[in-house]
Amino acid sequence: MSSLDAREIPVDPVSAQRLEAIGLAYRLIDTEDSTAADAFLRAETRGFLDPEPNDELLEFERATISARRNTGVFPAGAGRTDLPVATVNSWVTPLTVPGGEIDMWAISAVTVSGTHRRMGIARAMLEGELRAAAAAGVPVAGLTASEATLYERYGFAVAVPVMRVRVKTRRAGWGGSATAGRIEYLERPRLASDLGAIHERARLQRGGQIAGWPARWERMAGLAPNDTKASSVRGVRYIDEDGTTRGVLAYTLAEAGQSEGIELSVRHLTAETPDALRALWRFAVQHDLVTIVTAELRPVDDPLPLLVADQRGVEQTVHDHGWLRILDVPAVLSARTFATDVDVVVTVTDPLDLAAGTWRLKAVAGERASVEAAPEAAADITLGIAELSAAILGGVALTRLADAGRVHGDASHIDALSGALRAERMPHLAIWF
Ligand SMILES: CC(C)(COP(=O)(O)OP(=O)(O)OC[C@H]1O[C@@H](n2cnc3c(N)ncnc32)[C@H](O)[C@@H]1OP(=O)(O)O)[C@@H](O)C(=O)NCCC(=O)NCCS
Structure with a gap:
């Protein structure tokens, strides 16, 4: 980097x-x-x-x-x-x-x-x-937004939608498979450092993630001076059968209100293996006396609904979170690998005229693309910089943007590029910044 x-x-x-x-x-x-x-x-x-x-x-x-x-x-x-x-x-x-x-x-x-x-x-x-x-x-700028109406005018778009989950634990129950490791409580300073360490590794597994910084984790662990909930913050980690920490959960417990029992609010959950993720979700959902579990900023394909016995016990609300704005189209297109072969000419427009142009994008499945300026070529697909920014990580399908009337061109080319931009795991951005 x-x-x-x-x-x-x-x-x-x-x-x-x-x-x-x-x-x-x-x-x-x-x-x-x-x-x-x-x-x-x-x-x-x-x-x-x-x-x-x-x-x-x-x-x-x-x-x-x-x-x-x-x-x-x-x-x-x-x-x-x-x-x-x-x-x-x-x-x-x-x-x-x-x-x-x-x-x-x-x-x-x-x-x-x-x-x-x-x-x-x-x-x-x-x-x-x-x-x-x-x-x-x-080559790209990014932010998280207090309001969703502020940044599109500058060419930003939501590239990383995330979801909020609310689990009614009694209805949801548990249906996930067992894991071989163990869960251990952590004191707050260790919670902060373990959150940071696991995030640094886990962030490489999904598009959209960025590096954290010390105060981010200190805040999650209840160590920030103005944190009114600091004394309720608890933390646990998942240690695999080889003794390595693979996931960390920071959470608070409070009365759920309306005699609903206790609510466990996930402050941050990071895991670098599926076992760690399953074990930490199980810890939360099966916690004694807890009737509600809530979590913010989860990836939209979090396996949680598939881990419980009754999916209807898990409410999922998808919302905007990670906004991107491409500044250098060839640099960004040639930095990622593509899911399928693709060969298209793309014209990109830009309200600020920072990244407009026409390029020929050619890629072989699983590899990086070659992107060549083609100012004279006829475009197969025409789209704004915001739409390309939305689609670049595979978090918003190009076909969906086309259905919304925001991407233009021949349907077969749009289908082809949309498929090539797909990511096996949906992008994620686990923090506000
Ligand atoms: C949002 C905020 C930064 C806007 O500042 P501002 O200097 O008044 O904005 P500008 O006068 O430069 O307006 C820029 C554009 O945004 C639009 N805009 C400004 N505030 C807006 C709002 N709250 N919602 C929607 N559009 C808004 C303006 O209409 C203008 O549009 P245009 O240039 O396309 O005509 C300011 O209201 C603020 O500080 N809000 C509280 C903190 C906050 O939410 N910050 C954003 C953090 S992600």
């Missing part, structure tokens, strides 16, 4: 100029200056409608943002201690694709203060992030 450090990439001059024209300065935050870092964090917290952070929380969050490229928008003439009126941050992380990994420009902390809404600041920042990433040679 690339060793590109996003913090070294300057702000995009086009957006800087656009913001300057409305009296605003667009600049990178020096996180070595803790006053500037705290002002950024306080503005971000306010933007996300969270309570004012205390010193302990600021210190905890500084560790994360110091590894990122943080950009603030300031009123002209703002001083060192002034809060920015808008925030965004980004970093380069590996993104798993079928058959490999590519660099992704991860975008987070997008906020605009209540006093400066609807002036085009978010648009300037998002376009600025995409132009900076493209100029640095990063």
